[in-house]
Amino acid sequence: MARTFTEGSKAVAETVKLCRPNVIAAYPITPQTHISEELAQMVANGELKAEYVTVESEFAAASVVLGASATGARTYTATSSQGLLLMTEVLFNISGMRLPVVMTCANRAVSSPINIWNDQQDSISVRDAGWVQLYAEDIQEASDLHLQAFRIAEHPEVLLPVMVCMDGFILTHAYEPVDLIEQKEADAFLPPYQPQYYLTPKNPITFGAMMGPESYMEARCQLDRALWGSARIVEEVAKEFKKRFGRFQGALVDTYCIEGAEIVLVAMGSVISTIKEAIDLLRKEGVKVGLLKVRCFRPFPREAIKEALVGAREVLAIDRAFSPGSGGVLATEIRAALQDVKKAPEIKGHIVGLGGREISVETIINIVKDRKAVGREDRFVDLKEALLK
Amino acid sequence: MEKHLFLAGHTACYGCGEALGARLVVDAAGPNIITTDATGCLEVFSSRWPQSAWAVPFIHSLFENSAAVASGVEAALKAMGRQGEAKVIAQGGDGGTADIGLQCLSGMFERGHDILYVCYDNEAYMNTGVQRSGLTPYDSDTRTSPSGKVSWGNRYLKKDMPAIAAAHGVPYIATASVAYPKDVQSKVKKALSITGPKYVQVHVPCPLGWKSDPALTIKVAKLAVETGLYPIFEMENGVVTKVRKIPRPAKPVTEYLKLQGRFAHLFKKGGGEAEVKKIQQIADENIKKYGLLSEAAEKVAVEKE
Numbered sequence: 001m002a003r004t005f006t007e008g009s010k011a012v013a014e015t016v017k018l019c020r021p022n023v024i025a026a027y028p029i030t031p032q033t034h035i036s037e038e039l040a041q042m043v044a045n046g047e048l049k050a051e052y053v054t055v056e057s058e059f060a061a062a063s064v065v066l067g068a069s070a071t072g073a074r075t076y077t078a079t080s081s082q083g084l085l086l087m088t089e090v091l092f093n094i095s096g097m098r099l100p101v102v103m104t105c106a107n108r109a110v111s112s113p114i115n116i117w118n119d120q121q122d123s124i125s126v127r128d129a130g131w132v133q134l135y136a137e138d139i140q141e142a143s144d145l146h147l148q149a150f151r152i153a154e155h156p157e158v159l160l161p162v163m164v165c166m167d168g169f170i171l172t173h174a175y176e177p178v179d180l181i182e183q184k185e186a187d188a189f190l191p192p193y194q195p196q197y198y199l200t201p202k203n204p205i206t207f208g209a210m211m212g213p214e215s216y217m218e219a220r221c222q223l224d225r226a227l228w229g230s231a232r233i234v235e236e237v238a239k240e241f242k243k244r245f246g247r248f249q250g251a252l253v254d255t256y257c258i259e260g261a262e263i264v265l266v267a268m269g270s271v272i273s274t275i276k277e278a279i280d281l282l283r284k285e286g287v288k289v290g291l292l293k294v295r296c297f298r299p300f301p302r303e304a305i306k307e308a309l310v311g312a313r314e315v316l317a318i319d320r321a322f323s324p325g326s327g328g329v330l331a332t333e334i335r336a337a338l339q340d341v342k343k344a345p346e347i348k349g350h351i352v353g354l355g356g357r358e359i360s361v362e363t364i365i366n367i368v369k370d371r372k373a374v375g376r377e378d379r380f381v382d383l384k385e386a387l388l389k
Numbered sequence: 390m391e392k393h394l395f396l397a398g399h400t401a402c403y404g405c406g407e408a409l410g411a412r413l414v415v416d417a418a419g420p421n422i423i424t425t426d427a428t429g430c431l432e433v434f435s436s437r438w439p440q441s442a443w444a445v446p447f448i449h450s451l452f453e454n455s456a457a458v459a460s461g462v463e464a465a466l467k468a469m470g471r472q473g474e475a476k477v478i479a480q481g482g483d484g485g486t487a488d489i490g491l492q493c494l495s496g497m498f499e500r501g502h503d504i505l506y507v508c509y510d511n512e513a514y515m516n517t518g519v520q521r522s523g524l525t526p527y528d529s530d531t532r533t534s535p536s537g538k539v540s541w542g543n544r545y546l547k548k549d550m551p552a553i554a555a556a557h558g559v560p561y562i563a564t565a566s567v568a569y570p571k572d573v574q575s576k577v578k579k580a581l582s583i584t585g586p587k588y589v590q591v592h593v594p595c596p597l598g599w600k601s602d603p604a605l606t607i608k609v610a611k612l613a614v615e616t617g618l619y620p621i622f623e624m625e626n627g628v629v630t631k632v633r634k635i636p637r638p639a640k641p642v643t644e645y646l647k648l649q650g651r652f653a654h655l656f657k658k659g660g661g662e663a664e665v666k667k668i669q670q671i672a673d674e675n676i677k678k679y680g681l682l683s684e685a686a687e688k689v690a691v692e693k694e
Contacts, residue, residue, distance in 0.1 A: 022468035023461060051464040055457070056496035063454035063493065067425065067461025070448050073468055075461075093450050199423045199446040199462060201475050206441035208449035210433055 001179050001245070008171040009034030011143040011178045012104060012164075017048045018186035019102075019150050022073035025053040025064035029083040030116045031168035032106040036078055058083035062090035062101075069099040070207050072198030074150065077101065080168055081108035084122045088129065094161045095130030095223060097207055100153030100193070101161040102146065103131075107269065107320075108168040109355040117356020118168040120269060124297075124321035124329050130223050132162040132230050133298040135268040139176040141249045142166040144241065147181065147190060151237045154193050158230045160223075165297075167270040167320075169356070181245060189244055231299045252301035254293040255308055257283060261290030263368060264309055264345070266334060267318035268294045271352070271359050275318070278364035289368055294330065302337040309338060312345040316367055319378070322351045327378035349378030357382065394420060399442040401434040404603025406567045406593030406610060407482070407509045408434065413567065414478065414507050414591070415445055417574035418581060423466075423475045425459040427485030428452040430516040430595075431509060446475070453489040455481045456497035456506055463502045476581050477503065483510045483524035486590075487548045491523075498557035498586045505580045505587040508550065511595035519598040523548040526618070527671060528664050529651045531598070536654035541664050546671070554588040555627050561585075562624040566592040568610035569621070572633065576623065592619045600650020612645040617672035620679045634683035639676055642669045 006014075013035050016024075024043070026036035042048035051068075055061045058079050065075040079087060084105055094101050105123045109115040123133060132152060136142035142164065149162040166172060181189075197205060211219055235251040242248035257279050258264060265275050272293045282289045292308045294301070309315055315338075319328030326332060331349030338344040350367050353359040363382060394415040401408035411431055415424065423446045426432045432449040435442040450458045459479035466472050479497070481490055486508040497504060513531050514520040521534040525543045530536045534543035554562045561583045563576040573591055580587040594610050596603040613619035614635060621633035643665060646652040655661040655668075676682055 023464045025461065025464075049468075051468040053460060053464050053500065055460075056492055056499070059454065060457040060460075060493050060496050063450060063457030064461035064464065066450055066454075067448065067458035068465035068468075069461070070458075071423070071462045071465035071469075073461075073465035075465075089451055090454065097450075199448060199475075200471075201421045201423070201446060204420070204444055204446045206436050206443050206447045206449075208432075209436045209438040209441065210449075211438045215438055 001181060001185070003177055003179050005175055005177050007034065007173060007175050008139040008142060008166065009173065010038055011139050011180065012146060012166070013038030013042065014180055015143045015146045016076055017042050018181055018183055019076070019147060019190055020074065021050050021076040023051045023053065023065060023068035023075045024077065025055050025061040026078050027055050027058045027061045027083060029058070029080045031108060031172045032078045032080040032083070032104065034172060035104055035106065058086040059090060062087040062094065065101045066090060066094050066097070066099060069094070069101050070097065070199050072193070072195045072200070074193045075101050076103070078104040078106065080106040081110055081122045084126060085110065088126055091126055091129035091131060096219070098159040098226070099161060100150070100159055102149045102153055103161065103163050104146070105163050105165045106168040106172045107165055115355040118170050119354045119356070120165065120320035121354070123163060123165045127298055127329070130160065130227060131298060132160055132227065132234065132296070134162065134164050134234070134296055135294065136164065136166040136171060137249060137270060137272040137293065139171055139174065140178050140247065142171050143178055143180070144245070144247060147186060148237045148241055150190050152230060152233050155233045156196065158226060158233050160226055160230055165269065170270045179247070185244065189241070227299045231296065231301060234296050250293055250295040252296040253304045253308060254295055256291040256293070258290035258292065258308060260288060262288040262313045263316060263371070264290050264292055264312040264314070265316045265318055265364070265368070266292045266294060266330060268297060268330065269320060271318060271320065274359055274361055275364050278361045278368070281361065282365060282368055287368060300333055300337070305334060305337050306341060309345055310341060314371060315345045315347045316371060317347060317349045318367070319349060319351045320353055322378065331378050350381050351378055352381045394444045395435070396442045396444055398440065399435045400437070401430070402597050402603065404594070404596040404606040406595060406606050407431050407511055409567045410509045410573065410591045410593040411435070411480070413570050413573045414577050417577040418476065418478060420445060421475050423462050423477050424448070425450070425455045425462065425479045427455040427481035427490055429482040429485050431480065431482065433516060452485055454493050455479045455485060455490060457493040459504045459506070460497050460500065460502050463504050476505065479504055479506045481508055482516070483508060483512060484514045484522040487523040487550050495557065498554060498559050501585050503584050505577070505589065508588070508590040509593045510590050511593045511598060513595070513598050515595045515598045524550070527668060528655060530654055531651070542654065550590055551588065551624060555624055558627070559586050559588050560626055561587040563589045564592070564619070564621050565589060566610045566614050566619060566621060567594070568607050568614060569633070572621065598651070600653070601648050605648060609645070609648050612640060612648065615640045616642045616645045617676040617681050618642060618645060620675045620681055622679055629679060632679045632681055635681050637682045639672065639682060642672050
């Protein structure tokens with residue numbers, strides 16, 4: 001293991017290289033670009049022996065990795081925002097065919113208005129595509145998650161695509177000290193992909209068959225079961241990762257200062273670090289506040305969330321994306337998870353940091369302090385009233 | 390019984406040219422291939438679970454990505470040192486090729502993947518119930534280009550896909566027709582002997598969409614060629630190297646048009662003659678452009694199948 005001071009995108013690219021993907025297809029989009037550029041350079045330098053397919057769109061990128069994965073290759077792609085939305089049709093197809101593609105989503109806001117900065121509207125909008133979705137708190141976790149992602153995706157009981165979500169710019173373009181794994185250690189953790197079914201004349205099979213009303217529903221149900229079942233593997237892989245590399249940033253969820261906490265903040269992604277800082281300050285003032293970090297958003301870890309929140313009096317959900325006409329997505333799902341809990345905590349939703357709007361420690365502290373003023377409706381935090389007129 | 394790699398028992402309509410075309414293509418290619426297919430009739434009638442007509446590896450993903458999926462298959466074979474294992478054939482209908490899938494096809498051409506792309510051209514969106522595509526011929530009556538009081542049907546000319554392929558520097562391009570099965574098969578074999586991207590467009594009548602007699606599929610297909618409306622040629626490295634000559638004098642387009650309900654309005658409404666003339670002009674231009682006419686009628690080799 002070697003500690004280096006490096007950019008988030010570079011750390012991720014280095015880890016993807018360690019995973020020895022056979023085929024990489026990516027189309028440039030801010031803020032994903034540095035990852036795909038780094039990988040292209042590694043291939044150009046001969047450090048990474050992979051086919052790097054320079055596609056003409058994100059739609060093609062997803063289609064290329066679909067075809068390559070069905071042929072038995074380990075495959076990787078990365079995108080953001082509009083690119084992810086352009087891939088949407090293929091995303092559903094990849095999971096439906098149970099192909100273990102791994103993707104990085106460098107989270108970015110969605111147009112219109114066009115905005116290249118960070119929130120999580122892109123990946124949250126494709127939450128129903130049948131992919132495992134994991135959210136990174138910092139660069140180290142983003143990097144480590146990729147090694148774990150391939151293990152999870154290719155697990156014979158899972159065989160599902162995995163999306164590693166990392167906040168655009170905040171994680172992709174920032175520099176932090178990162179512990180990078182040695183190739184030998186990575187190989188021991190992630191053996192070569194051994195597909196059970198793949199396209200080969202040795203065993204000619206049909207992929208992507210049509211299913212009518214007599215069988216379609218069962219295929220969809222199997223996808224659902226596989227996704228629920230992947231939760232166990234996400235946990236298993238995180239634990240094994242900890243054993244081998246000594247790092248653990250949660251499995252399905254993680255907690256911070258949750259013991260005896262009356263108020264629990266729930267969030268995903270890089271805002272977690274900001275919240276931890278706010279909690280340290282609030283605890284000094286005697287506010288009994290803790291944190292639940294949702295690391296795995298799909299499958300949605302209902303039980304782990306229930307367990308973590310059951311003693312709390314108030315839950316403050318921090319959403320970086322929302323469903324217009326409905327509310328914060330995390331808030332909505334937490335409400336659903338807790339609906340059968342007796343004496344369930346009161347859940348308040350907060351939509352923050354859209355399109356790169358800064359989320360400071362003060363933002364979080366104010367959310368905790370102003371909580372009484374918030375009604376049932378999920379609240380947009382730090383709005384500029386003048387611009388709304 | 391002859392052993393096919395595209396098996397009987399699929400659910401294509403009577404007289405389906407596309408089913409015949411697909412069988413000719415995979416039989417010619419042999420078992421060591423991996424095929425992709427766009428959403429459309431072919432995929433629907435050949436791969437409804439739990440059955441499959443494909444005795445070769447087959448993947449259907451979406452409507453517009455057959456060429457991109459094939460690019461991934463080819464890249465995977467290369468990356469894993471399995472190039473010798475299989476040739477890659479991407480397939481699609483005219484809509485999946487010339488319209489919605491054109492971008493992915495362009496990418497596949499540009500990157501020079503070692504893939505044969507086969508377009509089964511039945512000249513409209515048949516799977517969705519006969520709507521016009523970029524390869525629907527002029528004046529054809531479809532559900533989205535209907536003839537009517539002020540309309541003669543489809544207002545646009547067929548998109549010149551071979552020229553689009555040629556502009557990408559595709560080394561081997563051919564058109565073919567199911568009326569000439571041996572020609573289809575020899576072109577597939579020739580294409581597969583060339584490394585790089587290849588484009589073969591096979592004319593495949595659709596009795597349902599063309600409103601023609603299912604028993605006359607081959608006759609109709611043959612007339613498309615013999616009138617000059619569907620020129621059959623090979624293009625190597627951007628130059629037309631071979632054309633299928635047609636007997637002199639070329640048959641008038643009316644012989645072809647009158648067999649199909651999609652052109653019936655041209656013979657019912659006043660003013661139709663002028664439209665037929667325009668179609669005759671398209672045929673005449675093809676004849677001139679590709680030099681389709683034989684020196685003498687007796688010199689034309691007749692393929693007996």
